[in-house]
Amino acid sequence: MDGAxxxxxMIETAxxxxxxxxxxxxxxxxxxxxEKLAPVENARTIPFLVYxxxxxxxxxxxxxxxICEKECPxxxxxxxxxxxxxxxFVGKMxxxxxxxxxxxxxxxxxxxxxxxxxxxxxxMDQVFELSTGDRFGGLLLNKTQLAKPNxxxxxxxxxxxxxxxxxxxxxxxxAEAAAAAKAAAPAKPPMAPPPAP
Amino acid sequence: MTTPLANYLILAxxxxxxxxxxxxxxxNAVLVLIGLELMFNAANLNFIAFWRFNPHPEKLTxxxxxxxxxxxxxxxxxxxxALIIAVYRxxxxxxxxxxxxxxx
Amino acid sequence: MxxxxxxxxxxxxxxxxxxxxxxxxxxxxxxxxxAGAFAGLAAIYLQLSAEFAGFAxxxxxxxxxxxxxxxxxxxxxxADIQTGRAGSSSSWIGLLVAGLVLxxxxxxxxxxxxxxxxxxxxxxxxxxxxxxxxxxxYIMPLETMGLLLTAALLGGVVIAMREPAxxxxxxx
Amino acid sequence: xxxxxxxxxxTGHWIAGLFPVYVQPLISAxxxxxxxMAVFGGCFALTSVVERxxxxxxxxxxxxxxxxxxxxxxxxxxxIKMLTKEDIVPFSADKTVHFxxxxxxxxxxxxxxxxxxxGRNMSAIDLDAGILFFFAIGSASELAVFMAGWSSQNKxxxxxxxxxxxxxxxxxxxxxxSTVPVLMLAGSLSLNEIVAAQGTYTLGGLARWNVxxxxxxxxxxxxxxxxxxxxxxxxxxxxxxxxxxxAGFLTEYSGFKYALFFLSEYLGLFAITGLAVTLFLGxxxxxxxxxxxxxxxxxxxxxxxALIFLFVWIRATLPRLRLDQLLNxxxxxxxxxxxxxxxxxxAWYWSGSWKSxxxxxxxxxxxxxxxxxxxxxxxxxxxxxxxxxxKYTYAE
Numbered sequence: 097m098d099g100a101x102x103x104x105x106m107i108e109t110a111x112x113x114x115x116x117x118x119x120x121x122x123x124x125x126x127x128x129x130x131e132k133l134a135p136v137e138n139a140r141t142i143p144f145l146v147y148x149x150x151x152x153x154x155x156x157x158x159x160x161x162x163i164c165e166k167e168c169p170x171x172x173x174x175x176x177x178x179x180x181x182x183x184x185f186v187g188k189m190x191x192x193x194x195x196x197x198x199x200x201x202x203x204x205x206x207x208x209x210x211x212x213x214x215x216x217x218x219x220m221d222q223v224f225e226l227s228t229g230d231r232f233g234g235l236l237l238n239k240t241q242l243a244k245p246n247x248x249x250x251x252x253x254x255x256x257x258x259x260x261x262x263x264x265x266x267x268x269x270x271a272e273a274a275a276a277a278k279a280a281a282p283a284k285p286p287m288a289p290p291p292a293p
Numbered sequence: 294m295t296t297p298l299a300n301y302l303i304l305a306x307x308x309x310x311x312x313x314x315x316x317x318x319x320x321n322a323v324l325v326l327i328g329l330e331l332m333f334n335a336a337n338l339n340f341i342a343f344w345r346f347n348p349h350p351e352k353l354t355x356x357x358x359x360x361x362x363x364x365x366x367x368x369x370x371x372x373x374x375a376l377i378i379a380v381y382r383x384x385x386x387x388x389x390x391x392x393x394x395x396x397x
Numbered sequence: 398m399x400x401x402x403x404x405x406x407x408x409x410x411x412x413x414x415x416x417x418x419x420x421x422x423x424x425x426x427x428x429x430x431x432a433g434a435f436a437g438l439a440a441i442y443l444q445l446s447a448e449f450a451g452f453a454x455x456x457x458x459x460x461x462x463x464x465x466x467x468x469x470x471x472x473x474x475x476a477d478i479q480t481g482r483a484g485s486s487s488s489w490i491g492l493l494v495a496g497l498v499l500x501x502x503x504x505x506x507x508x509x510x511x512x513x514x515x516x517x518x519x520x521x522x523x524x525x526x527x528x529x530x531x532x533x534x535y536i537m538p539l540e541t542m543g544l545l546l547t548a549a550l551l552g553g554v555v556i557a558m559r560e561p562a563x564x565x566x567x568x569x
Numbered sequence: 570x571x572x573x574x575x576x577x578x579x580t581g582h583w584i585a586g587l588f589p590v591y592v593q594p595l596i597s598a599x600x601x602x603x604x605x606m607a608v609f610g611g612c613f614a615l616t617s618v619v620e621r622x623x624x625x626x627x628x629x630x631x632x633x634x635x636x637x638x639x640x641x642x643x644x645x646x647x648x649i650k651m652l653t654k655e656d657i658v659p660f661s662a663d664k665t666v667h668f669x670x671x672x673x674x675x676x677x678x679x680x681x682x683x684x685x686x687x688g689r690n691m692s693a694i695d696l697d698a699g700i701l702f703f704f705a706i707g708s709a710s711e712l713a714v715f716m717a718g719w720s721s722q723n724k725x726x727x728x729x730x731x732x733x734x735x736x737x738x739x740x741x742x743x744x745x746x747s748t749v750p751v752l753m754l755a756g757s758l759s760l761n762e763i764v765a766a767q768g769t770y771t772l773g774g775l776a777r778w779n780v781x782x783x784x785x786x787x788x789x790x791x792x793x794x795x796x797x798x799x800x801x802x803x804x805x806x807x808x809x810x811x812x813x814x815x816a817g818f819l820t821e822y823s824g825f826k827y828a829l830f831f832l833s834e835y836l837g838l839f840a841i842t843g844l845a846v847t848l849f850l851g852x853x854x855x856x857x858x859x860x861x862x863x864x865x866x867x868x869x870x871x872x873x874x875a876l877i878f879l880f881v882w883i884r885a886t887l888p889r890l891r892l893d894q895l896l897n898x899x900x901x902x903x904x905x906x907x908x909x910x911x912x913x914x915x916a917w918y919w920s921g922s923w924k925s926x927x928x929x930x931x932x933x934x935x936x937x938x939x940x941x942x943x944x945x946x947x948x949x950x951x952x953x954x955x956x957x958x959x960k961y962t963y964a965e
Binding site for chain 2: 427447
């Protein structure tokens with residue numbers, strides 16, 4: 097039949113039209129402000145700094161090693177080292193950033209900073225409603241704006257967060273064991289005094 | 294219907310003269326042809342006016358004549374314009390007073 | 398009274414269109430004013446209660462011939478800015494001849510008494526009667542009209558067709 | 570039945586009656602014009618949003634549903650936007666012609682509604698050459714399209730205007746030819762008589778619409794195809810093909826002038842749909858005898874909306890045609906088929922005098938075959954114009 101192609105097409109659109117009233121598959125629109133799509137676990141928009149414990153700034157994991165600043169392709173991370181050191185989760189004294197800014201208008205959500213960070217200090221967020229009225233300062237987030245608790249990180253990326261927390265707990269136990277062993281050692285006979293003064 | 298027959302005839306005459314003046318004075322061939330069409334239409338108006346003011350208008354001679362003349366006018370316009378295009382393509386200009394050589 | 402105004406309106410529209418079509422420099426404007434004149438004329442036919450002729454005139458002239466004229470203007474580069482005088486070298490002779498023709502036409506109209514009479518009763522031309530007359534009394538002209546229109550159609554196409562390049566190198 | 574059916578005619582006479590006699594024809598004419606503009610203006614607003622919603626639903630999405638309940642105030646929003654937008658006229662444009670083009674397009678379209686019979690004795694003017702008047706008005710829009718395209722002085726609009734004119738001229742021929750059988754068998758050019766000719770009912774109570782005859786069905790399909798092309802819609806919307814020539818002859822128009830073009834496109838569609846309903850779908854007649862109590866103008870509105878839905882449905886489905894396919898389709902398929910359709914109508918009329926009880930189905934099959942066979946051969950010949958299948962060569 098010569099007009100068959102047209103008729104097949106018309107039947108398909110008719111089925112779409114009729115189906116759109118009762119069949120979910122035929123009406124896939126999500127009305128954005130009212131309804132929102134469930135976030136996908138490995139989605140990523142802009143980075144944020146993870147901190148442990150209660151307060152944000154002292155608990156930051158970041159040790160200002162500046163690897164992420166060097167690795168960031170669009171160079172949108174600016175770090176200034178602090179002079180005061182602070183102990184990290186295993187008690188080792190580490191540096192900390194005095195200034196840690198990310199220009200989110202430049203950030204291209206590539207996630208390289210997350211991969212290169214040796215201290216799991218920077219992770220990728222999933223928030224995308226970032227529009228501000230102020231075009232200059234508004235999109236340059238500083239340390240306090242970037243800091244977010246670890247359980248927020250757990251909520252976003254469950255699997256990755258779980259592994260990291262597991263690894264950190266083990267390291268912490270290993271470090272304590274080592275510390276305990278080192279503390280226990282002087283309880284045993286002290287090291288033999290040096291043979292001859 | 295209070296406008297007498299003379300008004301229509303004067304209107305037709307005026308239209309005819311405008312078409313004639315245009316055809317005689319303008320240089321561009323298309324304008325001459327538009328003038329020609331106006332003259333055609335003036336003649337048609339005369340036919341219709343005389344048919345309408347005829348004592349027994351049930352004989353539709355004037356009206357039929359106009360129908361045929363409209364068809365002829367359209368055919369003539371088509372062929373005339375085709376001629377103009379052909380001559381233009383040959384002479385690269387549509388100004389009539391340059392078509393004065395019979396050669397080529 | 399209403400018809401008087403209507404006639405004057407249509408007549409002035411037609412004459413204004415016709416004069417503008419002959420006087421304007423920009424050819425596309427001329428063609429559009431000519432179409433306006435044809436439409437005004439169709440209105441006058443309707444006023445003379447010749448409906449079929451009025452619609453046919455409107456359909457043929459405003460619908461088809463005006464487009465033909467405008468396309469010809471485009472094809473013959475008429476639409477570019479006109480240089481030089483619009484009138485031909487001997488334009489005043491043309492006007493003189495037109496004036497003479499006008500004088501004798503109006504003179505003959507005015508002088509003959511029979512032409513000032515009023516119209517007959519309402520004459521209507523129903524399409525039924527036109528059809529019958531076309532098929533009975535005017536069957537011969539109808540057939541020749543068919544032949545003529547086909548001839549004009551083919552002739553127009555053949556004349557305006559672009560000749561194949563090799564046959565007429567100068568026409569490139 | 571007579572009360573509700575003649576409700577508009579009655580109120581019209583009543584209002585005209587309030588005025589002195591010598592001015593009554595003027596008043597009733599003005600009333601009809603006002604009602605027509607109100608109804609079809611509102612229909613334009615409603616259709617512009619309903620069409621977008623239907624298109625959405627046919628493409629698995631919602632249509633506009635933000636402005637007002639279910640998006641029904643969208644035309645108001647569009648209207649305000651159109652009116653408040655700055656009306657830009659290009660510097661090198663031909664000012665007067667640029668200004669006159671939308672008027673020259675929309676004024677004749679309004680005239681076309683004067684002739685359509687919307688209900689029992691509800692047609693503004695009863696011309697005995699009604700269809701000729703309709704096509705004369707329809708053909709005036711080509712000049713207006715040219716004026717729009719030419720006066721904008723830009724290549725896109727000139728190309729768009731040329732395409733539009735080529736399309737409208739080549740589709741006006743099948744449009745007119747497909748109405749010839751209807752005129753021939755109804756025996757008159759007046760739309761009221763055509764509707765009256767379709768008013769009688771067969772034994773089973775089914776109305777004798779033209780669409781229930783083989784030539785009528787073929788005629789309606791030809792008419793609808795030519796009508797979509799005439800109003801530059803859906804598969805034939807080459808003139809304003811957004812993808813290649815921005816908005817065709819509408820490129821240099823904005824603000825109210827663009828709204829006028831938009832309005833006259835839809836009015837052209839309404840006029841052509843009204844004509845299709847009058848010619849083929851029995852105008853304001855009921856489909857069955859026992860349904861005659863429903864007011865006549867309601868039948869006209871129902872068929873009108875059904876055809877509008879069909880146009881939107883076609884728009885949602887079919888892709889746009891190339892210019893050569895478009896012209897080939899008209900000259901090599903529609904025109905010959907509509908000529909053959911006239912012969913089929915003659916066969917149908919001639920075979921009308923058969924007395925045997927089985928005459929109707931035999932006539933139907935005979936005439937349907939008379940249409941179907943040429944349809945098949947023409948379609949095969951049209952297939953000839955398709956480009957040869959492409960040969961793909963892959964690297965070894």
